[in-house]
Structure formats: structure tokens, C-alpha cells
Amino acid sequence: MTKVKIVEVGPRDGLQNEAKHLSVDxxxxxxQGLAEAGLQDIEVGSLVSPKWVPQMANxxxxxxxxxxxxxxxxxxxxxxxxxxxxxxxxxxDVKTIAVFVAASDSFSEKNINCTVQExxxxxxxxxxxxxxxxxxxxxxVSCVIGCPYEGWVDSAKVVPVVEALFDMGCYELSLGxxxxxxxxxxxxNLLDDITASVSSDRLALHLHDTYGQALLNVLLGLEKxxxxxxxxxxxLGGCPYAEGATGNVATEDLLYMLQGYGCELDGAIDTDKLIxxxxxxxxxxxxxxxxVAKATLRSKTRFFPKSI
Numbered sequence: 001m002t003k004v005k006i007v008e009v010g011p012r013d014g015l016q017n018e019a020k021h022l023s024v025d026x027x028x029x030x031x032q033g034l035a036e037a038g039l040q041d042i043e044v045g046s047l048v049s050p051k052w053v054p055q056m057a058n059x060x061x062x063x064x065x066x067x068x069x070x071x072x073x074x075x076x077x078x079x080x081x082x083x084x085x086x087x088x089x090x091x092x093d094v095k096t097i098a099v100f101v102a103a104s105d106s107f108s109e110k111n112i113n114c115t116v117q118e119x120x121x122x123x124x125x126x127x128x129x130x131x132x133x134x135x136x137x138x139x140x141v142s143c144v145i146g147c148p149y150e151g152w153v154d155s156a157k158v159v160p161v162v163e164a165l166f167d168m169g170c171y172e173l174s175l176g177x178x179x180x181x182x183x184x185x186x187x188x189n190l191l192d193d194i195t196a197s198v199s200s201d202r203l204a205l206h207l208h209d210t211y212g213q214a215l216l217n218v219l220l221g222l223e224k225x226x227x228x229x230x231x232x233x234x235x236l237g238g239c240p241y242a243e244g245a246t247g248n249v250a251t252e253d254l255l256y257m258l259q260g261y262g263c264e265l266d267g268a269i270d271t272d273k274l275i276x277x278x279x280x281x282x283x284x285x286x287x288x289x290x291x292v293a294k295a296t297l298r299s300k301t302r303f304f305p306k307s308i
Contacts, residue, residue, distance in 0.1 A: 002222065004258060005041060005266040007174070007204065007230045008034050008251060010281070011062075012043040012079055014236025016055045017247070018285040024058050026284070028065045033277035034233060035071050038269035039251070043077040043098065043230075047085035060092050077138060081112070086126050090133060097130055098174075099123050100140035101165065103158040106149035107142060107178075116157075120164050127168040139170035140206065144190060146181035155193040166198050173203055174230055177217070180210025180246060187217045191224045200225030207249050209235065214249035215257050222261060229254060234278035234289045250290030252278055 011031050015022060022030070031044055044066055045059025059078065067073050073095045080086050080097040089097055101123060102108040105115045112119060130137050144158045162173055175194070177187070194203065205221045207214040207230070218229055231254045237247030252274055258265065275293045282289040 001262060001264045003227065003264045003266065004222070005228045006039060006251065006254065007041040007043065007077070007228060008039045008233065009043040009206070009230045009248060010034070010232040010234070010236045010251070012046050012056070012059075012077075013206075013230075014232040014234075014247060015285070016046060016053050017237045018055065018287070020285045021055050021057075022284065024061050024065065027062045028069070030233075030277065030281055031062070031066050031071070031076075032069055033273070033280070035069075036270075037273040037277055038267055039274075040072070040267050041075045041077065042071075043079065046079035046081070047088045048079070048081050060088060063094060064092055074136065079140075080126065080130075082122065083126055083129075086130055089130075089135070094135065096136040096138065098138040098140055099127060099165075099170070100142060101161050102142040102147075102178075103153050103161050104143040104147035104150050107147045110149065111142075116161060120161065124168055127165075127170065131169050137168075137170050139165035139168075139173045140176055141165065141173065142176045142178045144175045144182075145177045145186055146179055148179055152186070155190045158190060159193055159197065162194050163197055166202065171202075172228060173198065174206045174228075175203060176206040177208055177214075178206075180208030180214065182207065182213055182217050184213070184216050184220050188220055188224065191221065191226070195224070201227060204228035204230060206230040208237070208246060209249050210246045215253065218249065218254065218257060219261065222263070229258075233274065234282040234287055234293070236281065236285065236287055247287065250278070250292070252290035252292040256292045 045062050046056040050057035077096050078094045080089050101119045108116050127137050141161050203226050231251040232248035233251045235247045235250035
């Protein structure tokens with residue numbers, strides 16, 4: 001049986017793109033609900049300037065309160081954009097950070113005011129310092145398929161970025177279809193090119209569902225040897241730099257598909273609880289929610305087990 005891991009990114013990647021700003025206690029309640037549903041790896045926040053991403057203000061406090069609940073600190077991920085963010089992470093004893101680099105110069109310049117190569121060199125000392133301090137580092141690569149400013153992104157631009165983060169020492173590399181335009185053919189070609197130098201067991205897929213192709217690309221990833229997938233409860237999120245881009249693939253929908261594929265998850269998940277959490281946050285931020293939640297709540301017949 002194929003064993004897979006889900007990284008829940010709703011509290012960070014999901015909420016940072018929602019118009020409504022949640023309080024610290026609301027964010028902690030969301031994280032607690034996700035953990036109680038059985039999700040283990042949860043991205044809880046981002047140590048960026050609240051001037052640029054106000055939705056992520058007080059991520060330090062959110063992390064500390066989540067740890068105080070007794071959750072496994074090593075599985076609570078925190079996005080760190082630069083040295084200042086790392087310093088904040090060390091102050092609150094974060095165990096796992098995520099760093100990010102885009103594969104598109106235009107996206108990188110719009111997002112963090114530097115080219116791809118400049119961002120790689122800028123993040124390198126952050127990764128080195130984190131690893132020396134015993135902090136686990138996960139790497140994100142944004143716009144691996146398409147860019148809202150440049151159009152399709154050639155894999156020749158993506159592979160060197162993935163290799164650079166791998167060589168720095170990132171334990172896992174999450175490939176982000178940031179604007180949700182990936183087709184199976186393009187994603188397959190990209191994975192073939194990347195796995196020529198980086199093993200598929202070091203990769204994750206971070207798929208937005210703008211064109212409704214996310215689950216198809218999850219299935220493709222499984223067939224190509226990828227075993228880690230990012231998702232967001234209730235499909236929260238979007239992309240502030242790409243008009244029309246929607247949120248991550250919904251965790252509820254991802255679970256349903258993985259079950260149908262016969263996968264074993266890294267820990268049992270109570271799907272009723274997950275749907276409850278998703279419906280709760282969906283009403284707060286007014287998102288559409290997951291297809292599985294809609295179908296399950298409207299039907300008397302259950303096709304989705306309580307845990308898988």
C-alpha cells in the first residue's frame with residue numbers, strides 16, 4: 001500500500017490570501033481543530049512583516065499557543081522569508097521552517113523585489129544558519145508551471161532552483177503550481193526533468209485548483225513517486241499576485257481521492273471532524289468550501305469513511 005503524507009497549509013497559505021483577518025485565538029482554534037482531526041504536519045503561520053502580509057500578524061503568538069496545546073512542535077511549520085524571520089523563529093524556538101524561491105523572475109521581483117538568483121543567494125545563509133541551529137528546513141518553489149506575468153514557465157528554469165534548495169540541505173522540496181494552471185502533461189514533463197537529479201521521495205506537490213486540475217496532478221504525482229501533498233482545509237486561499245487564481249486543493253477532497261487510490265496516510269484522519277473544521281472556517285472567511293463537504297452534508301448516504 002502506498003503511504004503518503006499531507007501537509008496542511010490552510011492556517012498560513014490559506015488564510016494569508018483571505019480578506020478577513022482572524023484573531024490569534026481563532027487561528028489557534030483552527031490549528032487545534034485540524035490536529036484533533038488527525039492532521040499532523042500543519043503550517044501555522046509566516047514570520048513576514050505584517051506591513052506586507054497583515055493576515056499573518058502575530059504568527060509568533062499563534063505558534064507559541066499551538067505548542068502550549070501539546071502539539072508536536074517539529075510538525076508545526078513556520079514560513080521564514082529572510083534572516084529577520086529566522087531570528088524571530090529562533091526566539092520562539094521553532095523546530096521546522098519553510099523558505100521559498102520563485103522559478104519566475106517577474107513573480108520574484110513583484111513578490112520580494114529581487115531576481116530568482118538573488119533570492120537564492122539571499123536565502124542560502126538563512127538555510128545554513130537554520131540547519132546549524134538544528135532547525136529542519138523545507139523548501140518551496142513557486143510558479144513551477146506558470147507565472148501570472150510571464151505565462152508558461154519552462155522546466156529549465158525550475159530545475160536549477162530545486163537543485164539549489166536541495167543542495168542547501170532542505171529535507172523536502174514543495175513544487176508550487178501557484179496559480180493553478182498545471183496540466184497533467186506539463187506537470188509530468190516537469191517531474192521527469194526534476195527527478196533526473198532529485199529523488200521523487202524528496203518532493204511534494206503544492207497545487208492550487210484554479211482550472212480544476214489539482215487532483216489529476218496529485219494522481220500523476222503518485223504515479224511518478226511523489227508521496228507528500230500540500231492542501232488547505234475547505235480549499236482556503238488564492239494568490240494575491242494573480243487575478244482569478246483560487247485556493248489550494250481542499251484537504252477533504254484530497255483525502256477522498258487518496259482513499260480511492262488505496263493510499264495509507266501518515267496517521268488516521270477523522271473525516272467528520274475535518275469536515276466540521278472546514279465548514280467552520282469556511283463560514284468565517286466566506287469561502288466556497290470543499291466538494292466532499294458539500295456532498296457529504298447534503299446526502300443521507302455516506303461514501304466517505306470516518307478515517308482512512
